[in-house]
Amino acid sequence: MATRPRARRLHRALIAALVTASVAVPVSGAARPAAVPAPEPAALAPLTAATPAALAERYAAGRDGILAAERAAAHHGDRARAATLRALAAPSRQFLSFDGRDGGRTAEVVGDLARAERIAVLVPGSDTNLDTYERFRSEAVALQRELGGRSAVVAWLGHATPSLTSPDILTPALAEASAPQLVRFLDELRDAKPAARVSLLCHSYGSVTCARAAAGLPVADIVLYGSPGTGADTVRDLHTKATVWAGRSTGDWVxxxxxxxxxxxFATLGFGTDPVSGAFGARLFDAGSGGHGDYLKPGSVPLRNIARIVAGEYAAVSDGA
Structure with missing residues (x-):
């Protein structure tokens, strides 16, 4: 009967939901990250040149926005959020943009963007917000150290990420809403750094966002790691000239x-073809044996391989086939 295949697909979708929920550890009674109020940030002119002076001005504006959000959090009585924001406002931190509303939106630079010849833009997976941000930022720090001089890494939290305990994790809706912001950011980065080699690195649900934004992006590489799927059947469906890479560690629950x-x-459930399958057609890299959150762990196999991809050193990337 025609209904049987559909019933089987629905059953598998429900299994996917259960698998996803089984790895989540809900925090009872915790406030939602979006519940802490923050002011609307000041409008920023496009960054047309990544000169030291222009970047210093942009970083100063980001710091002002963070301090305004810190004052709002303190007034709200959320001491933990206020402390987090004070740390983000340290003179050593470099934010191209910051918005403290709805869980947070950031674009933080690690490294010297003015002198960078190789730039990696990190797009995070689920449960990434101001309350968990330092985990995401630590990955950017590890990658920039692996890349070394003349490199910069941008930790781009430009969208609301789904929670593993939310139905949003099973649909592309949030990715579809955030993809235009990613496109605008990468276009601005290209205008500011036209000679730099830019790579887009997409973890977990972030790979869905990257796939929605992929068509025509001014990047050399799109790297998918720990991906549940992209919503595309094949690399060709991404309509990109970038080299598309995929890797998954043997210890990754995804x-x-x-x-x-x-x-x-009412919705689309699931993300289709496995990005590390032959059917998808990505170039594979060895992602080691770590867990879902270990791809950019210092000293790890995937960190070394991803850094080599960002540097354009394809011959040095160990094959994940």
Whole structure:
């Protein structure tokens, strides 16, 4: 009967939901990151040149926005958020943009963007917000240290990320909403650094966002790691001239998420083809044996390989096939 295949697909979608939920550890009674108020940030003119002077002005504006959000959090009575924001406002931190509303939006630079010849833009996965931000930033720091001089890494939290305990984790809706912001950011980065080699690094649910933004992006590489799928059947469907890479560690639970895409009247569930499968057609790299959050861990196999991709040293990347 025609209904049986559909029922089987729905059953697999429900299994995917259960697998996803099983790895989440809900925090009872915790406030939602979006619940802490913050002021609307000041409008910023586009960054047209990454000169030291222009960057210093932009970083100063970002610091002002963070301090305004810190005052709002303190007035709200959230001491933990206020302390987090004070740390972000340290003179050594470099934010191209900051918005403390709705869990936070940031674009933080690690390294010297003015002199950088190689730039990596990190797009995070689920449960990334101001309350968990330092975990994300530590990955950017590790990658920039691996890359060394003449490099910069941008930790781009330009969108609301889904929670592993939310139905949003099963649909591309948040990715579709955030992709235009990613496109605008990368276009601005290209205008500011036209000669730099830029790579887009996409972890977990972030790979769905990258896929939605991929068509025509001014990047050399799109690197998918720990990806549940992108919503595209093949690399060709991404409509990009970038080299598309994919890697998944042997200890990553995301391998157990069924690779389906089920169109329902109210939503699309799942993300389709496994990016590390031959059917998808990405170039594979060895992602080691770590867990879902270990891809940019200092000293790890995937960190070394991802750094080599960002540097354009393809011959030195160990094959993940």
């Amino acid at each position: 391998a157990h998420v069924p690779h389906i895409r089920l169109h329902l009247p």
